[in-house]
Amino acid sequence: xxxxxxxxxxxxxxxxxxxxxxxxxxxxxxxxxxxxxxxxxxxxxxxxxxxxxxxxxxxxxxxxxxxxxxxxxxxxxxxxxxxxxxxxxxxxxxxxxxxxxxxxxxxxxxxxxxxxxxxxxxxxxxxxxxxxxxxxxxxxxxxxxxxxxxxxxxxxxxxxxxxxxxxxxxx
Numbered sequence: 001x002x003x004x005x006x007x008x009x010x011x012x013x014x015x016x017x018x019x020x021x022x023x024x025x026x027x028x029x030x031x032x033x034x035x036x037x038x039x040x041x042x043x044x045x046x047x048x049x050x051x052x053x054x055x056x057x058x059x060x061x062x063x064x065x066x067x068x069x070x071x072x073x074x075x076x077x078x079x080x081x082x083x084x085x086x087x088x089x090x091x092x093x094x095x096x097x098x099x100x101x102x103x104x105x106x107x108x109x110x111x112x113x114x115x116x117x118x119x120x121x122x123x124x125x126x127x128x129x130x131x132x133x134x135x136x137x138x139x140x141x142x143x144x145x146x147x148x149x150x151x152x153x154x155x156x157x158x159x160x161x162x163x164x165x166x167x168x169x170x171x
Contacts, residue, residue, distance in 0.1 A: 005074065012067035016099075016165075019060040020158040022053075023102075027155035031148045039137060041144070042121020049118050054111060061103045072096055087171045095164025102157035105150050113147035 034041035048054070072092055076083035083089035117140045124140075127133035 005071070008067045008070055012064060012071060015060050015063040015067065016162065019057065019064050019099075020155075020162050022057060022060070023106075023151070023155045023158050027148070027151040031144070031151055035141075035144055035148065039121070039124065039140075042118065042124065042140065045114065045118040046122055049115070054115060058103075058107065058111070061099070061106065065099060065103060068096055068099070088168050091164050091168035091171050095161045095168060098157040098161040098164065102154045102161070105157075106154050109150040110147045110154060113143045113150070117143035117147065 034044050037044070073079055075092070076089060084093055120136050120140045120143070124133065124136055127136055
């Protein structure tokens with residue numbers, strides 16, 4: 001038994017499960033609940049940011065991706081193209097592509113939108129006029145909607161990845 005493979009697979013599965021679970025929970029329950037609360041949702045976003053959720057998710061993602069890439073590299077004999085011929089190799093490749101796209105969307109769309117919405121929510125009290133406050137609220141809503149839409153896509157891609165990984169050896 002190769003303990004390095006076991007350790008990397010354990011890291012990959014545990015971090016991946018946490019990443020998928022947090023993404024699905026956030027997209028399905030947390031973000032809609034925050035949107036339902038209107039301007040008060042900013043308080044929840046600030047509290048989440050203070051607890052490091054905007055740091056934890058990317059760390060889980062990077063750990064999952066790096067361990068997965070290493071496992072795929074090892075299984076495919078150094079990314080040899082012939083590994084894609086059997087369906088198991090193709091399933092692992094497609095299952096690995098989905099979280100790469102999900103990570104890209106999360107880092108380039110979801111995270112910046114949520115960080116900006118949180119910053120605007122924190123600065124809402126400093127709005128000097130009602131018009132300025134309304135403008136900031138509209139921008140917060142736009143950013144939350146953008147982040148929520150991309151977040152749902154990220155969650156779906158991660159579910160596809162988890163499903164592909166779960167059945168790859170059996171296809």
